Amino acid sequence: MxxxxxxxxxxxxxxxxxxxxxxxxxxxxxxxxxxxxxxxxxxxxxxxxxxxxxxxxxxxxxxxxxxxxxxxxxxxxxxxxxxxxxxxxxxxxxxxxxxxxxxxxxxxxxxxxxxxxxxxxxxxxxxxxxxxxxxxxxxxxxxxxxxxxxxxxxxxxxxxxxxxxxxxxxxxxxxxxxxxxxxxxxxxxxxxxxxxxxxxxxxxxxxxxxxxxxxxxxxxxxxxxxxxxxxxxxxxxxxxxxxxxxxxEPHTVLFRELSVANAALQEREIAAVRAMELSEAMNGIDAAVNSTLELDQILRRALVGATDVLGADSGKIALRVGDTWTVKYVYGLPQELVGTVLKDSEARHLSIAAEGRIPIVISDAMHDHRADSALMARYDIRSLLTVPLVAADEVIGILTFHMRSSSKQFDANGREFATRLAVALALAIENARLYASQREIADTLQNAMLFFPQELPGVELGHAYRSADELALIGGDFYAAFELANGRVGLVLGDVSGKGIAAATASSMVRTTLHAFSLGGARPAEVFAATNLALLELLPDGVFATATYAEIDASTGTAVLCSAGHPDPFVCTPGGCVRYDARRNRPLGLFDDSTYEEFTVTLNPGDNLVLFSDGLPDARRGKEFFGDERIAAALDDIRDSDPQLIVDTLMAAVAGFAGRQHTDDIAIVAATIRSS
Known part of the structure; x- marks a missing residue:
């Protein structure tokens, strides 16, 4: 002045x-x-x-x-x-x-x-x-x-x-x-x-x-x-x-301090509005991140949204690969940059941010020694904001935003927003790694648990499975079919309490135990009694299983079944499909004094025995259940079909009914006596 x-x-x-x-x-x-x-x-x-x-x-x-x-x-x-x-x-x-x-x-x-x-x-x-x-x-x-x-x-x-x-x-x-x-x-x-x-x-x-x-x-x-x-x-x-x-000029005396205070208040209000805008944008990005487990989609959406809300002209995400930085995602920059391995001279600001684990703002990127002036000039970058992505105490990547106008700068609110975003993205990357690890475990368990032959001596089989857990493709439901020593065929379908990997691990244990006790020629009721006592020792407290076990004699068409608290099976004949009202015994792994009763179903060649977990009748659309009537109606339309078509059609029917409201695992198996 x-x-x-x-x-x-x-x-x-x-x-x-x-x-x-x-x-x-x-x-x-x-x-x-x-x-x-x-x-x-x-x-x-x-x-x-x-x-x-x-x-x-x-x-x-x-x-x-x-x-x-x-x-x-x-x-x-x-x-x-x-x-x-x-x-x-x-x-x-x-x-x-x-x-x-x-x-x-x-x-x-x-x-x-x-x-x-x-x-x-x-x-x-x-x-x-x-x-x-x-x-x-x-x-x-x-x-x-x-x-x-x-x-x-x-x-x-x-x-x-x-x-x-x-x-x-x-x-x-x-x-x-x-x-x-x-x-x-x-x-x-x-x-x-x-x-x-x-x-x-x-x-x-x-x-x-x-x-x-x-x-x-x-x-x-x-x-x-x-x-x-x-x-x-x-x-x-x-x-x-x-x-x-x-x-x-008395008005000056009266209002000079007031005008200064008002100016400061306006600055605070502008800063507060800006902070609110960034917070809302962060919530939107969080929602986008949480809407998918696909890391590629997460990082692309976040980079685009953050660059726009910051008022930046471009942005990129570089991930740590060994001792170098590899550009994985760009926005507002040429796509040919993706896959570029940055040299130390081109990524000094990245290394500094990673070593200090703090955001770095470079206001004059053309002349600051921390940035590669040639690279900045090539893309007309005047200022930049770099934030490290830290997960499990390890720097796994770098998030960078650029301004091409010297009149625009990254303010304190922008730095705070970018820091919060970096935390969210680092967590997303870590979750993706965890997802990949769990998926590998799930694949291993799936191969072990859901292996199912298409046929066994005298019996043709079909199976279908749908998990309620989007992370793992398996859950607590399980099934198995195997040949018994007496020439008969064993068929089991069960459900362990819980969902996801933990339930899948327990169901693998139940499946293996049932299979082991069935190999000695024991009847279904005896298999369940022995399995129940074993599971009382093997399963964690509060974990139990329901199951239906069938022993099929293809030569006579006789199927001896035993239910441990499981939904009743359906039997499809040329005359129609009906639910067999079986005795439901106690679940497995809960009580040491449980006893089990059997029931017998006669199957003619071409008849289908259909077993399923409670996820099928309990599937919901709003407050309405899929129920036994819809199961019977769906089966009636295809009762003369082969077992695999039957289970596939039934699974498609429940999926069409429930849509995305899918809260439980569903397992279905079908077996028919082949004609001689």
Missing amino acids: STRLNVRAYAPGILVGALVFAVLYVSRLYSYLLFHSLAELFAVVVAACVFMVIWNSRKLIENQYLLFLGSAVLFIAAVDALHLLTYRGMSVFPGVSADVPTQLWVLARAMQAAAFFIAPFLFGLRVRARTWLIAWSIPAIVLVGLIFLTDAFPACLDANGLTSFKIIAELVISGVLVLSLLGLRRHAGRFRPSVLSSLSWSIGVTVVSEIAFILYVDPYGPLNLIGHFLRIMATYLLYKAIIETALT
């Missing part, structure tokens, strides 16, 4: 100043005492006027600088008045030392310098003007008392002229005034330009005046005249700053 004087605005003051100078000069020719009295009286009267205006406007003035300064001038004027009245030849205080007026002069100037020096530190405070008045009265009264009543105040004038103390004091006062001017300039934004200009010139002119009073040797010399005239000018400039502000 400029402090140059506006000549037009100060023209009246300049004319008055010229007149005052002329009067003072003429009076000095007539009498130095008259000259001195007029000069000091002018300064005292103007200072007193300044105080009166400030005091009567104190309830309207918010600027503590002006309040403090206006309170101080009352006591400075009082000391200056005493300086005038004790001056040699005034005869108001007879008997006082000739040194007293000079001591009072030094005291007044010291108080003036102190007022200007302290005032800049008071911005932001809310202190009543009465408090400043009391604060100034105490040191003023004490120091004046020291001068009049004691010899404690150092001498300023002796037989040889000015003492060393007086000269040093004036120099110190001048230095303090210079520091005061610097303090004022630090808070330039709190003043109107004209007020700042007047205050600055008042302090500067006072410094020059002090130097003139140090250097003069003859009271009738030019330096003394210049010193007094400059003092009058400094007082006028202070008057101009305070009186004009308080009277001519």
